[in-house]
Structures are given as C-alpha cells and as structure tokens.
Amino acid sequence: xxxxxxxxxxxxxxxxxxxxxxxxxxxxxxxxxxxxxxxxxxxxxxxxxxxxxxxxxxxxxxxxxxxxxxxxxxxxxxxxxxxxxxxxxxxxxxxxxxxxxxxxxxxxxxxxxxxxxxxxxxxxxxxxxxxxxxxxxxxxxxxxxxxxxxxxxxxxxxx
Amino acid sequence: xxxxxxxxxxxxxxxxxxxxxxxxxxxxxxxxxxxxxxxxxxxxxxxxxxxxxxxxxxxxxxxxxxxxxxxxxxxxxxxxxxxxxxxxxxxxxxxxxxxxxxxxxxxxxxxxxxxxxxxxxxxxxxxxxxxxxxxxxxxxxxxxxxxxxxxxxxxxxxxxxxxxxxxxxxxxxxxxxxxxxxxxxxxxxxxxxxxxxxxxxxxxxxxxxxxxxxxxxxxxxxxxxxxxxxxxxxxxxxxxxxxxxxxxxxxxxxxxxxxxxxxxxxxxxxxxxxxxxxxxxxxxxxxxxxxxxxxxxxxxxxxxxxxxxxxxxxxxxxxxxxxxxx
Ligand code: SF4
Ligand code: SF4
Ligand code: SF4
Numbered sequence: 001x002x003x004x005x006x007x008x009x010x011x012x013x014x015x016x017x018x019x020x021x022x023x024x025x026x027x028x029x030x031x032x033x034x035x036x037x038x039x040x041x042x043x044x045x046x047x048x049x050x051x052x053x054x055x056x057x058x059x060x061x062x063x064x065x066x067x068x069x070x071x072x073x074x075x076x077x078x079x080x081x082x083x084x085x086x087x088x089x090x091x092x093x094x095x096x097x098x099x100x101x102x103x104x105x106x107x108x109x110x111x112x113x114x115x116x117x118x119x120x121x122x123x124x125x126x127x128x129x130x131x132x133x134x135x136x137x138x139x140x141x142x143x144x145x146x147x148x149x150x151x152x153x154x155x156x157x158x159x
Numbered sequence: 160x161x162x163x164x165x166x167x168x169x170x171x172x173x174x175x176x177x178x179x180x181x182x183x184x185x186x187x188x189x190x191x192x193x194x195x196x197x198x199x200x201x202x203x204x205x206x207x208x209x210x211x212x213x214x215x216x217x218x219x220x221x222x223x224x225x226x227x228x229x230x231x232x233x234x235x236x237x238x239x240x241x242x243x244x245x246x247x248x249x250x251x252x253x254x255x256x257x258x259x260x261x262x263x264x265x266x267x268x269x270x271x272x273x274x275x276x277x278x279x280x281x282x283x284x285x286x287x288x289x290x291x292x293x294x295x296x297x298x299x300x301x302x303x304x305x306x307x308x309x310x311x312x313x314x315x316x317x318x319x320x321x322x323x324x325x326x327x328x329x330x331x332x333x334x335x336x337x338x339x340x341x342x343x344x345x346x347x348x349x350x351x352x353x354x355x356x357x358x359x360x361x362x363x364x365x366x367x368x369x370x371x372x373x374x375x376x377x378x379x380x381x382x383x384x385x386x387x388x389x390x391x392x393x394x395x396x397x398x399x400x401x402x403x404x405x406x407x408x409x410x411x412x413x414x415x416x417x418x419x420x421x422x423x424x425x426x427x428x429x430x431x432x433x434x435x436x437x438x439x440x441x442x443x444x445x446x447x448x449x450x451x452x453x454x455x456x457x458x459x460x461x462x463x464x465x466x467x468x469x470x471x472x473x474x475x476x477x478x479x480x481x482x483x484x485x
Contacts, residue, residue: 034297039238054321054325055444059451069459070459070462114449130298
C-alpha cells in the first residue's frame with residue numbers, strides 16, 4: 001500500500017461514523033414527520049416522548065440538514081481538490097450520489113415551500129413531498145444492498 | 160349599497176385570484192408566488208353578527224357534495240389505541256366543528272362599560288399566510304393556494320390528523336372510513352380524511368363569494384385583497400377603539416377579526432374544547448423553519464471553505480517536503 005500524499009477525509013473512520021449517525025437521525029426524524037410514532041408506541045418508550053412532537057422532530061431534521069449539507073459540500077470538494085488524483089468512485093458510489101442528490105434537491109424544495117412567501121402548485125407540492133420520501137427509501141435499500149455486497153464509495157487508483 | 164361596493168371590489172380581487180389559481184395549476188416551480196400577487200383575506204366585524212347561523216347552514220348546503228360518505232363497517236385499525244372518528248350519523252351538529260360542519264358560531268358574554276353584552280362570531284380555519292398544516296403535511300395533501308386559501312385535498316389525505324395537531328387552533332376534523340387509506344393499508348396506516356373550511360375555493364375560482372359571506376344578512380364578513388382588508392380593519396379598530404385578531408397570529412392569517420372588546424376577554428368567555436377553538440395569541444409556528452433555512456445557505460459554503468483550507472495546507476506541506484528533499 002502506497003502512502004498517500006493527499007488523504008481523502010471521506011476514508012476516515014470518524015467521518016464514516018458521523019455520516020451514519022447523522023443519516024440515521026435524518027431518517028428517524030424524517031419518518032417522524034408521518035404520524036406513526038405515536039400510533040406505534042415509539043413515543044411511549046421512556047425518553048422518546050419528543051419523537052411524537054412534530055415541531056421538535058422538524059427542528060432536529062432541519063439542524064441535521066444543515067450538518068448534512070455542510071458535510072456533503074466538504075466531501076464533494078475534498079474529492080475534487082485532493083482525492084481525485086488517487087481514488088476513483090465506485091459504481092455503488094454513483095448510485096448513492098444520484099439518490100442523495102434526489103434527497104437533497106427535493107429537500108431544498110421542501111424547505112422553500114415552508115418559507116412564508118413561497119407557494120408551489122398543488123401538483124408540484126405533491127411531487128416533492130412524495131419524491132423526498134421515495135428517494136430516501138431507495139437510498140436506504142441501496143445502502144443496505146451495498147453493505148451486504150461490501151461495496152464502498154471509493155477505489156484506489158493504481159499508478 | 161355598501162354590499163354592492165364590497166361585491167364589486169371582490170370581483171376585481173376575484174378575477175386576480177382566478178388568474179392566480181390558473182397559474183398555480185402549473186406543475187413547475189415557476190409557480191412560486193410573485194411578490195406582488197396579493198392574497199385574499201376576509202374581515203369579520205363581530206359587532207354586526209347576530210348569531211343567526213345562516214352562514215353555518217349555507218356552508219353545509221353548498222359544501223354538501225364535498226362531505227364524506229364513509230363505507231361501513233370501518234376496517235379494523237391496529238393497534239387498538241387508534242380511535243374511529245365518525246360524524247356521519249351526527250351531520251346536524253352545528254355547535255362545533257366537525258367534518259360536516261366547517262364553520263360554527265361562538266358566543267361570548269362580556270362586560271362592556273359595566274354592562275353585560277353578548278357577542279357572536281363565526282369560527283373556521285383562519286387560512287394562515289404560512290400554514291403549518293400545509294407546510295408539515297407529509298403527503299402534500301394540505302396545501303396553500305396563491306390566493307391565500309389553505310385546503311386539504313380529500314383525494315390524497317390519509318387522515319393521520321397531523322394538520323390538526325400542528326394547527327394552533329386544531330381546526331381540521333377527521334372522518335374515518337373514507338379516502339385513499341382504504342386502498343393502501345387500512346388496518347395499519349391512515350384513518351380517513353381531514354375536513355375544514357376551504358374558503359369555498361371552487362366558488363372563488365368562478366368569481367363568486369364564499370357562501371357564508373354571500374348569505375349573511377348583516378354583512379358581517381367581507382373578502383378582498385389582504386392589504387385593503389387590513390387597512391379597513393385598522394380603520395374600524397381606530398374608530399371604535401377596538402381590537403384586531405388574525406393579523407399577526409401565527410405569523411399572519413387571512414382572517415381578520417375586529418372587536419370592540421379585547422380578544423383576551425372574549426377568549427375567557429367562549430366555550431373552548433374539541434372542535435371549539437380558542438382566541439389565544441399565537442406565535443408564528445413556522446418561525447424556526449425560516450431561521451434555520453438561512454443557516455442552510457451558509458452550511459455548504461462552510462463545507463467548501465473547509466475542503467479548500469485542507470487542500471491548501473496539504474499542498475503547502477507537500478511543497479515544503481519536496482523542497483526539503485532537494
Ligand atoms: S356571520 Fe352573519 S350569517 Fe353568520 S351568524 Fe353572524 S349574522 Fe348570521
Ligand atoms: S388555521 Fe390551522 S388549518 Fe387553517 S390554515 Fe392555519 S394551520 Fe391550517
Ligand atoms: S368560506 Fe365556504 S367553506 Fe369556509 S366557512 Fe364559509 S361557506 Fe364554509
């Protein structure tokens with residue numbers, strides 16, 4: 001194994017852990033936007049009462065989105081600035097990037113929709129709401145599949 | 160005469176609103192509301208209301224085709240804590256909000272200058288300017304229209320009642336046994352459809368007045384561009400040294416009440432409970448989303464700056480090492 005002069009932060013263990021934790025939080029608070037946590041006793045678990053408060057889960061989801069946007073921007077640019085010389089993306093990375101892109105873009109439109117002066121057409125509102133959830137479900141399925149077949153994000157380039 | 164003026168000015172606003180409705184059916188983000196497109200708001204002068212309930216009857220009559228016709232027996236819902244909400248046998252209830260009664264008359268007896276006086280006024284969805292019921296609906300079933308109406312699409316709503324929970328006044332009302340949930344997983348998800356005042360969106364589309372406004376013998380309500388309605392509300396409030404409710408509540412609504420007595424006093428005198436909303440002061444429910452949205456613009460910039468910083472310092476270190484090797 002060759003020593004890298006430019007180390008990709010994305011390969012670091014702490015970053016992976018942070019990403020997984022953040023994504024789990026986003027998935028949880030995202031699903032919490034549906035009225036299911038109370039129905040299915042999740043908010044009855046001691047210490048989980050907050051999960052049935054839509055304003056609380058919405059707030060956390062926004063904070064998570066801020067962290068996620070910062071992290072994604074960092075990783076993308078870190079890859080372009082430094083990582084590209086020594087690594088290439090795997091096919092599974094492209095699939096995940098596509099789905100992540102879908103989540104982020106529909107998420108941005110959802111944030112816009114919640115601003116006081118923005119009104120989308122009913123059809124577009126319906127589309128972004130369902131698409132945001134749809135992209136997330138596909139992302140989770142894809143992530144599970146790639147975990148099973150042990151396909152990572154990057155591959156080392158051999159010189 | 161006054162009525163005619165208000166009708167004429169309404170039609171003007173109505174036409175603009177019809178244009179806005181046509182534009183809002185474009186399935187593209189271009190339909191983002193233009194800063195100039197004015198919303199329609201209603202003015203409710205509670206001094207004039209005599210509590211005759213003609214508005215309540217008119218609402219039930221014109222909106223009858225939109226009312227739920229549930230199939231019975233209802234599919235069993237799990238877990239057992241999920242409650243059925245069935246108003247189909249109580250369609251005549253008019254003293255509170257139900258899926259079959261979208262407006263009701265609230266009464267308050269208060270002291271005015273040492274004399275007891277009773278006020279009555281219609282209560283229904285306020286049509287918030289930034290409605291949490293629509294913003295937070297996970298399916299896009301509740302949505303705001305460009306003309307200031309917030310409505311729930313009965314064909315899409317699954318009846319989870321989130322809109323009711325997040326509405327500061329809990330206006331939407333549920334009927335079990337109707338709607339899309341029956342075709343998905345009726346035993347495990349959804350519980351019917353939510354109903355509330357849709358400000359007669361279909362009548363407004365045609366340039367007609369909402370039924371409750373049209374029928375009122377005392378001209379209690381008026382509808383028009385929000386700016387004009389606010390101006391008029393303030394003029395009345397100034398004249399009678401009165402009070403306004405709905406202009407600032409929940410960040411601003413399209414229903415403006417004017418009263419000669421403080422709403423705090425009315426709030427203490429009305430009956431409050433399920434289907435009977437209060438008149439509390441309400442902070443903007445969506446303020447957190449507005450503030451955090453700003454931070455969302457900064458987050459990616461910070462990420463890029465961090466990546467660039469790392470690149471810069473690595474390059475510098477590398478140059479140093481290479482120079483050292485020479
Ligand atoms: S608003 Fe008009 S129609 Fe309704 S109860 Fe009052 S007076 Fe009667
Ligand atoms: S009053 Fe309640 S139901 Fe009506 S628009 Fe506002 S949040 Fe929605
Ligand atoms: S605006 Fe229409 S739907 Fe709303 S209360 Fe009046 S009559 Fe009923």
